[in-house]
Amino acid sequence: MLVLALDTATARITAGVVELPDEGAPRTLAARDAQGARAHAELLAPAVQDALAEAGRTRGDLDAVVAGLGPGPFTGLRVGLVTAAAIGDGLGLPTHGVPTHDALAAGVPGRLLVVTDARRREVYWSRYADGVRTHGPEVSAPADLAARLGPDGDLGPVDRVVGDAAEQVGAPPDAPGPRPDGLVAVAATALRAGTAPGPLVPLYLRRPDAVPPGAPKTVTRA
Template identity: 85%
Template sequence: MLVLALDTATARITAGVVELGEGGPVTLAARDGEGARAHAELLAPAIAEALAEAGRTRRDLDAVVAGLGPGPFTGLRVGLVTAAAMGDALGLPVHGVPTHDAVAAGHDGRLLVVTDARRREVYWSLVADGVRTHGPEVTRPADLAARLGPDGDLGPVDAVLGDAAEQVGAPAGVPGPTPAGLVAVAAPALRAGTVPGPLVPLYLRRPDAVPPGAPKAVTRTS
């Protein structure tokens, strides 16, 4: 099964062509790079380059997998709209998976996944041996750090993954999801031929832009 995997929930652009066989997902080609405020400009070229490197076309694809976030509104929306449009145009199933689950895929132990939420906050999830036990949530880095370790309610973790690891005092590590990680999370549904539900983004908070309010009344003075 040939799968296009993409994610724009973080400051990175992730796109790749993955072969899902009995032995698990194998990445044939991938593009992963910085694109914090240029997701719309960079995602389509990244997809085209990955397909070309893999020697495949869009017509060869059997499914699309997209990261659902959590992530900032604009970047995350770009990836999900692109995935939905490709699925509709090509008649392909589009499976959404939590981005934090994909970051943790392939790693064992108790893992804290932390990604940048901007506004001096982070998104976080706790994953234990492939199962998410907490989150995703959004909070301040200092508040999250206080909950870790022997005295915190979340307890100790074996590793901190994600592009905001340093914000909670951990070494920089895995910055974001890989195409193979995204497909690994969706693999049971892909293999079972499950009809995917709608793509529901994990924004976790309202967008910055809001409709303007009613104009204020002007008081006339003489």
């Protein structure tokens, strides 16, 4: 099975062509990563085309699409999901959404904390034990999250911190974005079983910055 994997939940734009065998782990045939916190719309489509070209495949060769659901900032996350839905609808392909943090945690043993940038001086985070999510996703101030870690915190100690906001909680930089094979690994059971995908519901975790304008003010004449 040939799968197109996309994620725009972080400042890192990911697109990859992944082979999912009947058994065993998915294998990335080609991937493109681009960096641009506010350029997702401009960078994603070329990344998809470049990944397909490197893999020597076309959109007609694809069997499914997998997209990261976030959590992530509103505009960037929406670009990836709209693109995935458009490709899936246009080609008649099943399009599965998976939590971006789950993809970052795929295949990572031990106690893991995934932390991604939420802007507004906050981070999105999830905690995992051997790849299974035990807490989150939630949004917090970095200092508040750091206080919950360690022997005295309710989240306990962790062995590794990954994500583009790892440094905001005092950890070294590690795995700034999900890999295409990690995204597909989270959806592998559903893909192999031919399970009908649910709707692509983004994990925003909070309201967007942009809001509809209010009603015009009434002008009172004397």
